[in-house]
Amino acid sequence: MKLYNGPQIIVGLVIFLAIFTYPFWSGAGKAAPVPKPQPVPKSVATQCVADTAYMRTSHMTLLNHWRDEVVRDGDRLYESANGKTFNMSLSNTCFQCHTSKVKFCDQCHNYLAVAPFCWDCHLVPKEKK
Amino acid sequence: MGVDRRQFLKLAGIAGALGLGGSVGFQLLKPGSLDAAERMPTPYQMVFPKSQGNSEVMPNPKALKGRRWGMVIDMRKLTEEKARAAIQACNYYHNVPDIPGKQTIKWIWLTGYVNAFPEVENPFADPEIKNARFIAMCNHCDNPPCVRVCPTKATFQREDGIVMMDMHRCIGCRFCMAGCPYGSRSFNFRDPRPFIKKEYPLYPTRTKGVVEKCTFCSERLAVGKLPYCAEASGGAMVFGDVDDAGSELRRLLRSRYSIRRKPNLGTHPQVYYLV
Numbered sequence: 200m201k202l203y204n205g206p207q208i209i210v211g212l213v214i215f216l217a218i219f220t221y222p223f224w225s226g227a228g229k230a231a232p233v234p235k236p237q238p239v240p241k242s243v244a245t246q247c248v249a250d251t252a253y254m255r256t257s258h259m260t261l262l263n264h265w266r267d268e269v270v271r272d273g274d275r276l277y278e279s280a281n282g283k284t285f286n287m288s289l290s291n292t293c294f295q296c297h298t299s300k301v302k303f304c305d306q307c308h309n310y311l312a313v314a315p316f317c318w319d320c321h322l323v324p325k326e327k328k
Numbered sequence: 329m330g331v332d333r334r335q336f337l338k339l340a341g342i343a344g345a346l347g348l349g350g351s352v353g354f355q356l357l358k359p360g361s362l363d364a365a366e367r368m369p370t371p372y373q374m375v376f377p378k379s380q381g382n383s384e385v386m387p388n389p390k391a392l393k394g395r396r397w398g399m400v401i402d403m404r405k406l407t408e409e410k411a412r413a414a415i416q417a418c419n420y421y422h423n424v425p426d427i428p429g430k431q432t433i434k435w436i437w438l439t440g441y442v443n444a445f446p447e448v449e450n451p452f453a454d455p456e457i458k459n460a461r462f463i464a465m466c467n468h469c470d471n472p473p474c475v476r477v478c479p480t481k482a483t484f485q486r487e488d489g490i491v492m493m494d495m496h497r498c499i500g501c502r503f504c505m506a507g508c509p510y511g512s513r514s515f516n517f518r519d520p521r522p523f524i525k526k527e528y529p530l531y532p533t534r535t536k537g538v539v540e541k542c543t544f545c546s547e548r549l550a551v552g553k554l555p556y557c558a559e560a561s562g563g564a565m566v567f568g569d570v571d572d573a574g575s576e577l578r579r580l581l582r583s584r585y586s587i588r589r590k591p592n593l594g595t596h597p598q599v600y601y602l603v
Contacts, residue, residue, distance in 0.1 A: 265385075273391075273546065279384070290530050320532040
């Protein structure tokens with residue numbers, strides 16, 4: 200079997216593979232740092248609406264649930280597992296303790312490349328420099 | 329030899345008849361088994377089952393309760409100054425942007441007599457009424473056309489009569505704007521944030537591509553307070569329960585003659601103007 204234009208094809212393949220695999224070998228060993236969302240100081244808030252593990256995996260479910268209850272049914276109070284009552288509101292409750300979107304929300308969202316559009320409407324607290 | 333045309337048609341006919349009869353067979357042998365899909369809880373209901381006594385949400389006990397909310401606007405008391413105060417309070421606390429021109433966003437605004445009440449136009453009417461500036465807003469109709477035309481149920485009517493919007497569901501089709509005979513709805517043709525002079529951080533803004541309107545301050549009622557406009561108008565705008573014959577609102581409606589906007593359309597507006 201004869202490979203016509205062999206040298207050009209081989210060189211072309213090598214260049215193609217080099218460009219195609221560039222993202223893999225250029226980023227090798229440079230894993231993005233694991234996010235470290237900055238927890239709220241104990242002095243500000245002692246208890247979240249649910250435990251950390253639940254909030255880490257399911258805060259979006261909880262927030263969707265809150266949204267539907269508040270907008271559709273007008274039920275605005277939430278009794279958490281520890282018996283405390285919270286006003287179901289992103290701006291009026293969550294952001295009162297989690298005062299920095301950059302240091303808290305964005306840490307994981309950027310790492311996982313998710314872009315929730317909550318903040319297109321809900322105002323975030325001004326970042327303190 | 330394969331299947332000839334006659335055999336194929338016979339088989340197809342039998343298969344078709346069986347298929348048509350299938351659901352009837354199911355209903356006869358196991359009634360209700362096909363309805364299971366409708367009765368399956370949604371993922372949301374599975375996570376938060378209310379039926380299991382897991383009622384972890386509740387209304388605020390301080391919330392104002394009414395069977396049918398409405399508003400009375402006393403045109404003798406409503407000076408231009410009071411009206412502006414009411415409008416300003418509403419716009420600030422709801423982050424209503426100030427966009428000039430055709431893309432303006434209106435929750436509550438001032439308009440002329442002939443614009444607000446076109447079908448009672450009368451060239452010889454009392455000039456005091458004819459030249460007055462009326463405050464206009466969402467009428468929270470008893471029979472709201474905007475709710476009927478909304479294809480996503482983003483606009484809905486609460487049990488207490490308030491015509492509410494769920495911004496999360498609005499797809500910006502603007503059917504409701506075509507449906508509303510009062511011009512009470514505005515569309516966000518662009519991102520409203522640059523047009524908000526001073527943001528009120530505890531209430532959301534809107535985003536590009538949704539319709540918005542007055543909500544009768546449902547977020548205020550939920551904590552036992554009156555709407556911002558009623559509070560800022562110095563008694564010229566009275567909010568109350570239309571269904572409660574003993575309410576201040578009903579007393580005012582009995583005391584003087586009142587008109588409503590475009591009553592002939594059958595929308596039953598719940599904003600009354602004492603003239």
